[in-house]
Amino acid sequence: MVQAEEVSRSFGSVRALDRVSLEVRPGEVFGLLGPNGAGKTTLVRILTGVLQPDGGRAWVAGLEVGREPHRVKARIGYATQEQSIYRDLTVEENLLFRARLYRPKEARPLAREVLERFGLLPYAHALAGHLSGGWRQRLALAQAVVHRPEVLFLDEPTTGLDPLSRRSVWELIHQEAERGAAVLVTTHYMDEAERCHRLALLFGGRVLATGTPQELKALAKARARFLYAPGLSLREARGMPGVLEAWPSGAGVRLIARREASLGGLEEVEPSLEDVFILLTKEVL
Amino acid sequence: MNRILALAEKEFLQIRRDHVLPRLIVLLPTLMLLLFGYAINFTLSHIPLAVYDASQDRISQVLLAELTKEDRFRLVHRAASPEAVVQAVDRGQARVGLVVPPGALDKVRRGESVSLEVYVDGSDPNFAFQAQAALRKAIQEVNARILVGRAMAGEAVLPPLSPNLHTLYNPENKTAWFMIPGIIGLVLTMFTVLLTALSIVREVESRMMESLLASPLRPHEMVLGKVLPYLFIAFGVALLVLGLGHFVFGVPVRGSLALLLLAMFLFVLGSLAAGVLISTLARTQVQAVFGTYAYAFPTIFLSGFVFPIDGMPRFFQLLSYLVPARYLIEVLRGVMLKGVGFAVLWPHLAALLLFSALVLFLASVRFQRQVVA
Numbered sequence: 001m002v003q004a005e006e007v008s009r010s011f012g013s014v015r016a017l018d019r020v021s022l023e024v025r026p027g028e029v030f031g032l033l034g035p036n037g038a039g040k041t042t043l044v045r046i047l048t049g050v051l052q053p054d055g056g057r058a059w060v061a062g063l064e065v066g067r068e069p070h071r072v073k074a075r076i077g078y079a080t081q082e083q084s085i086y087r088d089l090t091v092e093e094n095l096l097f098r099a100r101l102y103r104p105k106e107a108r109p110l111a112r113e114v115l116e117r118f119g120l121l122p123y124a125h126a127l128a129g130h131l132s133g134g135w136r137q138r139l140a141l142a143q144a145v146v147h148r149p150e151v152l153f154l155d156e157p158t159t160g161l162d163p164l165s166r167r168s169v170w171e172l173i174h175q176e177a178e179r180g181a182a183v184l185v186t187t188h189y190m191d192e193a194e195r196c197h198r199l200a201l202l203f204g205g206r207v208l209a210t211g212t213p214q215e216l217k218a219l220a221k222a223r224a225r226f227l228y229a230p231g232l233s234l235r236e237a238r239g240m241p242g243v244l245e246a247w248p249s250g251a252g253v254r255l256i257a258r259r260e261a262s263l264g265g266l267e268e269v270e271p272s273l274e275d276v277f278i279l280l281t282k283e284v285l
Numbered sequence: 286m287n288r289i290l291a292l293a294e295k296e297f298l299q300i301r302r303d304h305v306l307p308r309l310i311v312l313l314p315t316l317m318l319l320l321f322g323y324a325i326n327f328t329l330s331h332i333p334l335a336v337y338d339a340s341q342d343r344i345s346q347v348l349l350a351e352l353t354k355e356d357r358f359r360l361v362h363r364a365a366s367p368e369a370v371v372q373a374v375d376r377g378q379a380r381v382g383l384v385v386p387p388g389a390l391d392k393v394r395r396g397e398s399v400s401l402e403v404y405v406d407g408s409d410p411n412f413a414f415q416a417q418a419a420l421r422k423a424i425q426e427v428n429a430r431i432l433v434g435r436a437m438a439g440e441a442v443l444p445p446l447s448p449n450l451h452t453l454y455n456p457e458n459k460t461a462w463f464m465i466p467g468i469i470g471l472v473l474t475m476f477t478v479l480l481t482a483l484s485i486v487r488e489v490e491s492r493m494m495e496s497l498l499a500s501p502l503r504p505h506e507m508v509l510g511k512v513l514p515y516l517f518i519a520f521g522v523a524l525l526v527l528g529l530g531h532f533v534f535g536v537p538v539r540g541s542l543a544l545l546l547l548a549m550f551l552f553v554l555g556s557l558a559a560g561v562l563i564s565t566l567a568r569t570q571v572q573a574v575f576g577t578y579a580y581a582f583p584t585i586f587l588s589g590f591v592f593p594i595d596g597m598p599r600f601f602q603l604l605s606y607l608v609p610a611r612y613l614i615e616v617l618r619g620v621m622l623k624g625v626g627f628a629v630l631w632p633h634l635a636a637l638l639l640f641s642a643l644v645l646f647l648a649s650v651r652f653q654r655q656v657v658a
Contacts, residue, residue, distance in 0.1 A: 050495065079496075
């Protein structure tokens with residue numbers, strides 16, 4: 001559904017994307033995980049046909065984006081980082097406008113259907129600008145899927161939301177995947193990445209690793225040890241041989257250490273995706 | 286087509302939802318028209334006049350009667366000395382001073398010339414020019430009467446040349462008649478350019494452009510959808526100004542209304558494209574506003590809207606050929622006041638066509654380039 005092969009893009013002397021390859025399958029929620037400036041948005045812009053790549057090719061919904069951007073655009077949904085809604089229009093007007101851009105003849109029933117599916121019916125006639133942050137994000141998602149796209153791109157859909165709103169946004173994202181859409185979500189929240197079927201870790205414009213959250217953790221465990229040392233000070237921990245990274249956690253210190261490091265008596269812990277990410281970026285640097 | 290309409294309707298909705306904008310769109314041109322039509326009057330009347338009359342005879346009485354006829358001048362100060370006349374002008378009590386020397390009637394009888402001292406407040410050249418002209422006219426009138434009397438008595442001959450003035454098109458020199466075609470030009474420039482530029486920059490500034498670009502909306506559809514509502518609005522406003530001018534100020538439309546509308550359409554099209562062009566250069570709405578001012582300023586000064594092009598230095602006269610509003614105003618004045626038709630006005634229409642085509646082309650090229658990054 002989405003396939004990128006060696007996609008590159010530079011802005012001046014900055015290499016924003018360096019031969020990025022990935023694949024998103026129908027019905028899958030694929031997470032693009034990376035810090036700010038990793039190139040997530042650039043990749044999304046290329047895949048949505050807004051930006052041309054310098055090198056490599058990408059296919060979306062069976063079409064090559066670089067060649068037929070307009071046919072691609074008709075079949076995808078894109079929720080930009082900034083909520084793409086008109087605050088001076090009502091919820092319903094926003095949805096109708098979007099629906100008309102894609103499928104003018106069925107705009108009304110489509111808007112109606114998405115209002116119900118996203119629980120926005122009570123707010124149909126409220127101005128979008130009057131909604132709370134969480135509901136506004138719901139609307140932003142709704143307007144990206146109102147035309148029932150085959151492929152959905154969501155650029156940081158949960159940034160700035162409270163935990164409850166984030167949960168409900170993720171529910172909606174999975175709802176879309178169950179409908180059969182291929183969903184590509186970018187995020188820099190490591191804990192959220194656990195909710196994706198598969199992930200790519202993006203750092204400095206390059207994909208460090210791809211796989212399910214479990215696969216990524218297994219990969220990390222094969223390369224390093226993840227430990228917890230109660231009662232140890234941060235300085236002591238950092239001074240130990242083979243320690244790659246250490247940070248305070250509760251009454252002790254969390255450690256990432258080389259596999260071969262001999263650190264007896266410390267508690268082995270299950271790595272989080274954040275641990276995986278830190279390990280992989282350490283290896284790059 | 287559907288997508289263009291969707292965008293245009295959305296734009297209309299947003300304009301309607303704005304509490305201030307729709308009122309401004311109607312009120313501003315109306316106010317401008319009333320202001321220019323009523324308050325600003327370039328035809329002077331009641332010019333305050335100070336006089337020192339040393340003769341106090343029939344000649345000076347006839348001259349004063351002639352000056353105050355038709356309210357051109359108003360006698361505000363009878364000075365006690367010639368110096369007091371200048372002082373009255375200095376103090377701003379009067380703006381024109383007149384000193385009639387003693388023994389005017391005797392001199393006229395002897396066939397001598399009476400030399401009148403006239404002081405005109407020249408701080409406003411436009412005023413000075415009109416005051417001088419009015420004075421000259423009154424003095425000529427008196428001269429002519431004296432000469433006729435003396436010619437009948439066989440003492441003199443009539444002057445060989447005497448003008449009979451016919452003011453064409455606007456015989457009463459009504460300022461409103463002159464201004465209203467210009468106001469239509471100005472309103473059309475400001476509204477179309479500003480509103481289009483703002484509406485596009487707003488999408489960019491609020492980061493909505495990104496998601497519009499990722500939609501099936503093609504660049505030309507985006508431009509058309511954005512421009513269409515303002516085309517209607519600009520036309521509506523132009524018709525409003527035209528109607529007000531016609532029914533309130535009695536400005537005639539002597540020529541073809543269709544020709545008038547054609548010129549307005551060509552001009553609006555080009556101006557909307559200029560708005561798009563500005564939007565591709567401006568990143569913020571503030572920049573767009575200033576960009577529009579930069580575009581509209583030459584229109585005010587070089588289009589012949591208020592300041593006659595014939596009065597400009599050669600360089601600016603040539604520069605004024607680059608101001609599209611100039612051609613629109615020529616056509617408007619031609620059709621409304623002179624009642625001339627296509628045979629006379631075609632060069633201006635051709636210039637408008639060229640302007641619209643050129644700016645439309647430039648705007649679409651720039652917009653396209655901005656969109657395809």
